[in-house]
Amino acid sequence: MNKDQFLKKLDQSLNRLSDDERKDILADFQEHFDLAKEDDKTEEEIAQSLGAPSQIGKELLATHYLEKAETTSSTGNFLRAVWAVIGLGFFNLVIVLGPFIALVSLIVAGWITGGAFVISPFLFLINVVLYPSSFLYFDLFFTITLTGIGLFIVIGMVYATNIVTKGFMRYLNFNVRVVKGGMK
Structure with missing residues (x-):
């Protein structure tokens, strides 16, 4: 050529x-x-x-998207960086996509759990409005307790999401260096 x-x-x-x-x-x-x-x-x-120019292009795109995701932290940039690193080869499909799905699942589960706990008083109020005879002080105090736990979970998820995102970006950078042959 x-x-x-x-x-x-x-x-x-x-x-x-x-x-x-x-x-x-x-x-x-x-x-x-x-x-x-x-x-x-x-x-x-x-x-x-x-x-191969196509492989050089994939490596340059992966590096570009990783830098962009590190400088401008957004979900779109993060997903483009993950996809670009996966595109470097079949090996990365297993090595990157597996941990990515596991971490995203844990993060989403944490946010859903925290959110569900936080909105539990609203569900309690809806239940009391629809069925006034079902009011119990135990349920009231239990939902208040769940709300407090939910707030702690949501605060923890803010920190966990930031830590996991930064850690996964470091993992993607490491993976790109390995694929490029930078690890001797």
Whole structure:
């Protein structure tokens, strides 16, 4: 594959990036070709030494989305980063998706539990309005206790969600380094 074919395939694999970012990356690879040509290497040798443009594109996209998720913390950025890392290979489907589903399930379960406990007084009031004869002081105090526990759970879930998100981002960065061959 010659330089033009390599750069065209790389450009196609980076289509999710902005035009400016793509141009910068392509200019870097163009410069790499130019420098290697000065060492009397053919375009085919240079392209072969760089690797597959599609894999390079996947790695660059994963790195881009990870950086974006770290700087602008949002659910969309986080999910795009996870998806980009999973796209690096089949190995990552198992290694990244499994822990991701488990952690998201635990976080969602914690938020649902805390939320259910917090809204328990409203459910108690609805029950008393619909069936006034069912009022018991035990139920009233039990729902107040559940509300207090629910508030503690919700506060804990705020911290747990932040810690798990940051920890998983570190895990994704580690995974990208392993896939790129950065771990010696």
